Amino acid sequence: MTNLPKTYRVKSFGCQMNVYDGDRMAELLSAQGMAPALGEDADLVVLNTCHIREKAADRAYSDIGRLRREDGSRPMVALAGCVAQAEGAEAKTRSKMIDLVVGPQAYHRLPEMLAAAARGERPVDTDMPAISKFDALPARRRSGPSAFLTVQEGCDKFCTYCVVPYTRGAEISRPFADIVGEAQALANGGAREITLLGQNVNAYEGGLDKLIRAVARIDGIERIRYTTSHPADMSDALIAAHGEIGKLMPYLHLPVQSGSDRILKAMNRSHSADTYLKTLEKVRAARPDIAISGDFIVGFPGESDEDFTATLAIVDAVGYASAYSFKYSARPGTPAATMEGAVAPEVMDDRLQRLQARLAEHSLAFNRATVGKDITILIDRKGRLPGQMIGKSPWFQSVFVETRAGIGDMIDVTVAKALPNSLGATAKVKVPA
Numbered sequence: 303m304t305n306l307p308k309t310y311r312v313k314s315f316g317c318q319m320n321v322y323d324g325d326r327m328a329e330l331l332s333a334q335g336m337a338p339a340l341g342e343d344a345d346l347v348v349l350n351t352c353h354i355r356e357k358a359a360d361r362a363y364s365d366i367g368r369l370r371r372e373d374g375s376r377p378m379v380a381l382a383g384c385v386a387q388a389e390g391a392e393a394k395t396r397s398k399m400i401d402l403v404v405g406p407q408a409y410h411r412l413p414e415m416l417a418a419a420a421r422g423e424r425p426v427d428t429d430m431p432a433i434s435k436f437d438a439l440p441a442r443r444r445s446g447p448s449a450f451l452t453v454q455e456g457c458d459k460f461c462t463y464c465v466v467p468y469t470r471g472a473e474i475s476r477p478f479a480d481i482v483g484e485a486q487a488l489a490n491g492g493a494r495e496i497t498l499l500g501q502n503v504n505a506y507e508g509g510l511d512k513l514i515r516a517v518a519r520i521d522g523i524e525r526i527r528y529t530t531s532h533p534a535d536m537s538d539a540l541i542a543a544h545g546e547i548g549k550l551m552p553y554l555h556l557p558v559q560s561g562s563d564r565i566l567k568a569m570n571r572s573h574s575a576d577t578y579l580k581t582l583e584k585v586r587a588a589r590p591d592i593a594i595s596g597d598f599i600v601g602f603p604g605e606s607d608e609d610f611t612a613t614l615a616i617v618d619a620v621g622y623a624s625a626y627s628f629k630y631s632a633r634p635g636t637p638a639a640t641m642e643g644a645v646a647p648e649v650m651d652d653r654l655q656r657l658q659a660r661l662a663e664h665s666l667a668f669n670r671a672t673v674g675k676d677i678t679i680l681i682d683r684k685g686r687l688p689g690q691m692i693g694k695s696p697w698f699q700s701v702f703v704e705t706r707a708g709i710g711d712m713i714d715v716t717v718a719k720a721l722p723n724s725l726g727a728t729a730k731v732k733v734p735a
């Protein structure tokens with residue numbers, strides 16, 4: 303390969319932090335004079351991968367295979383994200399189609415790496431440099447109505463099942479002023495909602511509550527969210543912020559993973575079912591209408607029927623508005639991968655099904671309780687039906703509404719109908735034709 307690519311496509315998998323990284327890589331490539339490819343045929347494809355579960359990691363390689371074109375040619379392929387970080391140079395032996403490998407802390411170096419790749423070298427950069435990539439990336443310019451903003455990266459918690467401390471490194475918080483500056487730039491670029499991101503966002507060193515207050519002072523920013531949080535870092539100040547800051551939306555993603563203290567201990571979670579519930583009690587005292595969301599793992603090594611029953615019990619005790627649930631996936635290099643007591647696949651399947659059925663009941667109940675309410679939604683996309691738009695409620699539900707309002711508008715609606723994963727609503731004020 304000898305030519306520098308002229309067009310690019312960035313494909314992100316996994317968490318919102320990857321979506322954020324994907325956006326910033328795209329901005330960097332555009333600043334280099336490259337254009338986003340319309341349709342499939344890009345000169346460069348950046349696969350921004352996820353390593354969290356085996357299935358997600360395997361996707362990276364099956365996707366690479368599909369990039370070969372009908373005439374036998376192929377785009378330049380950059381492997382980015384957490385699979386790149388975890389596998390480094392090894393990735394190049396797994397797939398001959400990979401032209402460069404770049405980790406989540408090194409992608410500001412993409413321009414030099416692309417030049418090297420064009421010379422036929424296959425550069426690998428999985429450094430976690432002391433000078434942060436954020437200082438080297440172009441400033442934010444345009445934004446959709448709802449923007450992500452990474453404020454903290456990495457994790458020092460070492461849950462025994464999790465690769466994040468290895469793929470994303472130690473916990474690092476970005477400087478307060480840099481984040482506020484980026485939030486202002488996003489507001490200038492059209493953002494009305496900002497979601498502050500971190501693998502452990504509520505462990506933000508400058509105090510997440512203070513950061514939320516500072517972002518709330520920015521004109522144009524109407525809504526603030528944050529994700530993802532660890533129960534051990536729900537400080538009293540952050541909890542109080544939920545009752546005090548109007549722009550902070552009533553939604554909290556607080557993963558618990560399991561309801562069994564025995565399993566929580568084996569997971570090295572540093573909280574029990576009871577301390578988790580106590581934390582939520584305080585959160586609900588500060589903000590009674592808050593929607594709680596969670597993550598669950600079924601089939602962690604040694605999980606018995608009794609342990610699983612405890613998970614169902616905590617689901618009932620919390621009444622989650624929404625949740626993500628996964629079958630345990632052994633990840634190489636993590637402590638849990640060598641634990642005894644593997645749970646049989648069919649038992650995992652059965653538990654996941656039962657858990658998801660229970661979670662669905664609770665989200666439907668939560669959604670039903672909003673029927674009849676007058677709420678404001680932020681429109682973020684078009685619906686499939688003519689005249690239909692989709693927005694987000696304060697509680698992060700998707701709301702379908704017929705309206706002439708456009709993407710980025712905030713409109714008042716009345717909730718008319720609850721479905722398991724969305725709401726139907728009618729617009730209160732008809733926008734004149």
Ligand code: 5AD
Binds near residue numbers: 354465557598628633
């Ligand atoms: N297996 C299954 N699920 C996992 N998660 C993290 N690591 C694993 C794993 N090894 C889940 C957790 C976490 C979410 C992002 O992914 O529930 O909160």
Ligand code: SF4
Binds near residue numbers: 353
């Ligand atoms: Fe996946 Fe974790 Fe990497 Fe996000 S940080 S992309 S969830 S492995």
